[in-house]
Amino acid sequence: MAPTATRQEALDDAPDALQLLQRDHERVRLLFGELDSLRGIEDEDERRAELVDDICYELTVHSMLEEEIFYPALREVLDDDDMLDEAELDHAGTRELITQLEVMYPGDEHFEATVAVLAEEVEHHVDKEESEMFEAARASGLDLVLLGQRLAARRAELDDISAPPDAIDATEPHEGRRTPPRAPD
Template sequence: MTTAKHTTPPKASTVAKDAIALLKADHEAVSELFTEFEKTRSVAKKKTLVAEICTALSVHAQIEEEIFYPAVKAALKDKLLVPEATIEHASLKELIAQLDGAEPDGEMYDAKVKVLSEYVKHHVKEEQSEMFPKAKSSSLDMAELGARMAERKADLLTHEAHA
């Protein structure tokens, strides 16, 4: 029975990440998916990668908007970074909606993925260079915030898997 308990530490370590570490890990994972997309010529592989990218970005945006952004906005009394990031999310969501379930049928599909990738890179750069350092130096409990975000992310991914 003790061996069954040893199968859970990977989840526990995910939960133990602070909020910024969790978000940065998401950023890196999506960046790798975009890189893989750029390298592949397989239509089936493109479709699979885009589905993964769309799910990852949708879940990531949701935990940021539900948990991270409100906490940062309150802690920093922010009136610029969070609203700007929220607007950027709206643009990302629009492209995700256009790609969701679409067939990788040529240049317009590839162009949408390329623009989505560029938007994400821009968004990530701003978060990591501006928002994250300010959030880190605030009074926010990043471990507690990270635990809430990891739990919500797991719930959303479970829901996505059953959808």
């Protein structure tokens, strides 16, 4: 896609829904892999915190896309509420872990364990989704290209909303994603 492509051209070139969701899965796997590669390395807490923030952001956006667009579309064509209910429960568990991680920092008690549990739960969910749910979606007759365009458009909206400001005013309170660790008492 050329740098001067319009938003509509970007949507026209969008992958189908399953390809888009698989790209999200791969992006999160890569982030978890990079985070894992830093385990035990001194002086990498800031980078580890950034990676956890990126993972939490990606998972939040991905879950929103699935819950707002993908799962409802599947519910309309599939007769398997149990599979979709289980996926939504997986998302609820992921949101709970993300909420815990948003106030933690590397070195905090349970940080590593919480990240490990999140990674395991996400991998289990992704494996199940990419096998059972994606197979059901392929067999359903759903227009996966149109659904992919809807997902891509919504992702663009969400990315626009969460984009950082162009300039930061140092006199304003910081609105960052993570609070820095407190000094020891």
